[in-house]
Amino acid sequence: MTPAMSEGDVQMSSLSAGGNQDSNSTTSVVELKVQEGLPKYFFLAAASTSLLVMALIMIFLFREGLAIFGKVNPVSFFFGKAWYPTYDPPEFGILALIVGSVSVTLFSSLVAIPLGVGTALYLSVLAGPTVREYVKAAVELLASLPSVVLGFLGMVVIAPAMQQILDVPTGLNIVSASIVLAIMAIPTITSISEDALYAVPRDNLEASYALGATRWETMSRILVPGALSGIGTAVILGMSRAMGETMVVLMVAGGAAQIPSSLFDSVRPMPASIAAEMGEAPFGGEHYHALFAIGIVLFLMTLIFNLVATYISNRFQQKGASTL
Amino acid sequence: MTGAGSRRYRMMTERVAFGVIRLLAGLVVITLGSIVLFFALSGCERHQLVFPD
Numbered sequence: 310m311t312p313a314m315s316e317g318d319v320q321m322s323s324l325s326a327g328g329n330q331d332s333n334s335t336t337s338v339v340e341l342k343v344q345e346g347l348p349k350y351f352f353l354a355a356a357s358t359s360l361l362v363m364a365l366i367m368i369f370l371f372r373e374g375l376a377i378f379g380k381v382n383p384v385s386f387f388f389g390k391a392w393y394p395t396y397d398p399p400e401f402g403i404l405a406l407i408v409g410s411v412s413v414t415l416f417s418s419l420v421a422i423p424l425g426v427g428t429a430l431y432l433s434v435l436a437g438p439t440v441r442e443y444v445k446a447a448v449e450l451l452a453s454l455p456s457v458v459l460g461f462l463g464m465v466v467i468a469p470a471m472q473q474i475l476d477v478p479t480g481l482n483i484v485s486a487s488i489v490l491a492i493m494a495i496p497t498i499t500s501i502s503e504d505a506l507y508a509v510p511r512d513n514l515e516a517s518y519a520l521g522a523t524r525w526e527t528m529s530r531i532l533v534p535g536a537l538s539g540i541g542t543a544v545i546l547g548m549s550r551a552m553g554e555t556m557v558v559l560m561v562a563g564g565a566a567q568i569p570s571s572l573f574d575s576v577r578p579m580p581a582s583i584a585a586e587m588g589e590a591p592f593g594g595e596h597y598h599a600l601f602a603i604g605i606v607l608f609l610m611t612l613i614f615n616l617v618a619t620y621i622s623n624r625f626q627q628k629g630a631s632t633l
Numbered sequence: 634m635t636g637a638g639s640r641r642y643r644m645m646t647e648r649v650a651f652g653v654i655r656l657l658a659g660l661v662v663i664t665l666g667s668i669v670l671f672f673a674l675s676g677c678e679r680h681q682l683v684f685p686d
Contacts, residue, residue: 427657435651436658444658447665454668462668492668495661525647 370608374601377401381595386602392566392577394586394596401599405566407606409576412569413486413558417551420491422544425498429540432499433506434528445503452496460560463489468561477573481563484572489557494547501546505539506532541621549614553607555580579607 377386381401389402428448432441467488468480509532517527533540563575564585583600590596 424657424661427654428661431654431658435654444662447662451661451665451668458672459668462671466671492664499661523643523647525650526643529650 370601370604373598374605377595377598377602381599386599390568392582394590394599399595401595403579403599403603403606405568406577406579406582406603408568409562409566410552410578410580410607410610412483412576413490413562413578414548414552416483416487416572417490417494418544418548420487421494421498421547421551424491425495425543425547426502426540428495428499429502429506430528430533432503434524434532448496448499451492452500456493456554456556457560459489459492460557463557463561475573479563479575481561482573482575483562483569486558486562486576489561490551490554493554493557494551497550498543498547501543502536502540505536505543508539509535538622538625541625542618545614545618545621549611549618552614553580553611555584559584579603583607
């Protein structure tokens with residue numbers, strides 16, 4: 310206030326300032342609401358877009374795939390052993406393709422689960438800080454290898470070596486494909502399992518050590534049971550990845566649509582059939598619709614894997630300080 | 634089983650179990666090393682073919 314200003318001037322100026330303050334505060338509340346509302350609507354739009362895209366894909370998949378059942382009996386489609394889509398008359402039995410997918414997934418899981426979980430246990434229990442850093446980086450590097458590169462490796466190295474060493478008719482078979490798929494699934498299993506092991510409360514482990522348990526006893530009776538939900542989820546997600554993988558099975562599984570009688574037989578898993586045949590299937594024809602129907606089967610199998618993973622995660626969820 | 638025997642058994646179990654875990658982790662690292670080595674060697678070979686000295 311300058312000395313020349315009267316008391317009335319001071320009151321007026323303070324009233325005017327108060328009025329501005331009210332107006333400013335009203336404006337700032339509106340601005341705040343807009344600022345808060347905008348991100349909310351943005352995220353809602355993003356989530357809705359994802360859901361909408363997924364719904365449209367599913368509608369498209371089911372619309373194109375279910376059309377085959379107007380021409381082919383579902384029983385002969387799912388349980389027929391002959392897959393000759395280009396013959397006259399064509400045969401659309403996908404049992405051999407389902408068996409091919411299941412056999413490759415199961416055998417790759419047999420290889421990947423011990424290696425993946427073992428590596429996770431090593432990283433969380435045994436490895437020192439420096440070794441852990443390097444091994445983790447190596448496992449992450451393994452995850453970043455493109456599937457076509459691994460397929461190439463399987464085709465050029467593993468298949469010929471297997472054919473030579475085991476004296477089998479072809480190296481492109483279930484075992485080769487499973488080994489390459491296992492290499493792909495290991496990083497998924499390792500990283501999720503390691504997170505689960507890390508999430509087990511340290512108090513439990515310290516209590517176990519305090520009671521005189523050895524490191525192995527603590528690991529096998531406290532750490533692993535505590536992380537079982539996460540490890541189960543990791544295994545199922547690894548299997549899901551192996552089931553849906555296309556490039557590796559297209560390159561290494563051999564491509565023979567037959568029900569295998571041994572592990573050294575060639576198979577043609579479902580993703581390989583879709584990838585190999587979609588380009589040559591006439592648009593809107595029976596073959597085209599049959600390939601979409603295979604896509605539905607693949608989608609349902611992967612969905613079941615994910616539901617099982619969710620169930621395991623919830624069923625064995627640890628109640629306590631922390632959980633995955 | 635005596636206390637000492639039991640302790641020896643527990644330690645032996647631990648050693649075997651941890652040995653297996655180390656082996657599994659080692660296999661993963663060796664697999665990755667082999668893949669990297671394979672591509673590196675193939676690349677070197679190709680390089681020599683294109684640019685002979």
